[in-house]
Amino acid sequence: MSPTPPPSVRRVACIGAGVIGGGWVAHFLARGYDVTAWDPAPDAEDKLRRLVTAAWPALEQLGLAEGASPSRLTMAPTLDEAVADAEFVQESAPEKLELKRDLLAQLDAATPPGVVIASSTSGYPMTDMQTAAATPGRLVVGHPFNPPYLIPLVEVAGGERTDRTAVEWAAEFYEAAGKSVITMDRELPGFIANRLQEALWREALHMVANGEATVEDIDTSITEGPGLRWAFMGPMLTFALAGGEGGMAHMLDHFGPSLKSPWTRLEAPELDRALRDAVVDGCDRAADGRTYAQLVAERDQGVIDVLRATGRLDGPAR
Incomplete structure (x- = not known):
């Protein structure tokens, strides 16, 4: 070209x-x-x-x-x-x-x-x-x-x-x-990362508007919670580890029904077989041959490194 x-x-x-x-x-x-x-x-x-x-x-x-x-x-x-x-x-x-x-x-x-x-x-x-x-x-x-x-x-x-x-x-x-x-294989308004950011942003605004959480609560919930993991292991692989050795398949089969719970103002997609298999297969590819134990070790060390790098844990990063 x-x-x-x-x-x-x-x-x-x-x-x-x-x-x-x-x-x-x-x-x-x-x-x-x-x-x-x-x-x-x-x-x-x-x-x-x-x-x-x-x-x-x-x-x-x-x-x-x-x-x-x-x-x-x-x-x-x-x-x-x-x-x-x-x-x-x-x-x-x-x-x-x-x-x-x-x-x-x-x-x-x-x-x-x-x-x-x-x-x-x-x-x-x-x-x-x-x-x-x-x-x-x-x-x-x-x-x-x-x-x-x-x-x-x-x-x-x-x-x-x-x-x-x-x-x-x-x-x-x-x-x-x-x-x-x-x-990207196809066009998507807002692309990928902005759409994910926007979902979090909208739910945060709902919580503030309804008096359900303060701005400080919301920021702390990310910086002291999932944000520590997202810095090196995205939300999909993080959720796969929540399924234990059964991985994402166990995660979806066990927690899938909670998608119907009114935890957010966003409507959840139908967790049909095609979506389940696509997510499970994607996590298998992301794991790239690493075992559950290896992924857990990477996650744990990553969180420790982030905490040290941001001054929230004493001692040098490895």
């Missing part, structure tokens, strides 16, 4: 230099890329360089690529100049659908043929954003998490008119750029 193989990309254009766009700039600089940025705000360059300066100490702790330097940032005076020699484009404009449509169409017209253009949208499907572009096949979603220079995850998805090769190219590029990538 792109004239440059993903591992060989050296110049990236970042369009939009706010919190998310600036975070992308910092990340790409730390990975040793030459970055050209553009933002229409008159004070954009000053704000962007301050953001990069503020992020750099954290990036140094994470480890800089060879040749990484803030001096490899160039601020272009126009959008066309910003993408003129780009080998990849990351768009991070405000979350307004019409703005995204128009901007992606402009980027498509100005960017060299074949170069993949990714949007940092946090919720819009690419199908809705690519309608005005002349060559929509190279437009993908590359949804990061704030700050992009610190949080590894990026979710990659195409739209109805996106070429699959563009999705695959983008996923390979992000991996080469040091990101942890989920390549």
Whole structure:
């Protein structure tokens, strides 16, 4: 799709230099890329360089690529100049659908043929954003998490008119750029992580509104509870361990009926055989051959390491 193989990309254009766009700039600089940025705000360059300066100490702790330097940032005076020699484009404009449509169409017209253009949208499907572009096949979603220079995850998805090769190219590029990538097989409004965050957020608001829990209660329930495990073992594998040696199969067969209990304001899906088998098989793949005892040991050590790293347990992490 792109004239440059993903591992060989050296110049990236970042369009939009706010919190998310600036975070992308910092990340790409730390990975040793030459970055050209553009933002229409008159004070954009000053704000962007301050953001990069503020992020750099954290990036140094994470480890800089060879040749990484803030001096490899160039601020272009126009959008066309910003993408003129780009080998990849990351768009991070405000979350307004019409703005995204128009901007992606402009980027498509100005960017060299074949170069993949990714949007940092946090919720819009690419199908809705690519309608005005002349060559929509190279437009993908590359949804990061704030700050992009610190949080590894990026979710990659195409739209109805996106070429699959563009999705695959983008996923390979992000991996080469040091990101942890989920390549989605289909479009889903809000993608995966935001939908999970949103479910938790809505239930939290219900509890506060109904006087069922305070803000402090809710935050403590996560930071001192499941959040400790989620840092290294997601909710699905965590629940599988709750099934003991029987794993997720036992968990679902034993606790499945509780899905009908009114524990949340979200309606539970029907736990039919197909859903049960999909979840059990997925957990088996995630375990990747590790035994129940091995998974328990990993979980326990992980919680201890997180507690020590966050100053809640004395002694050095292993």
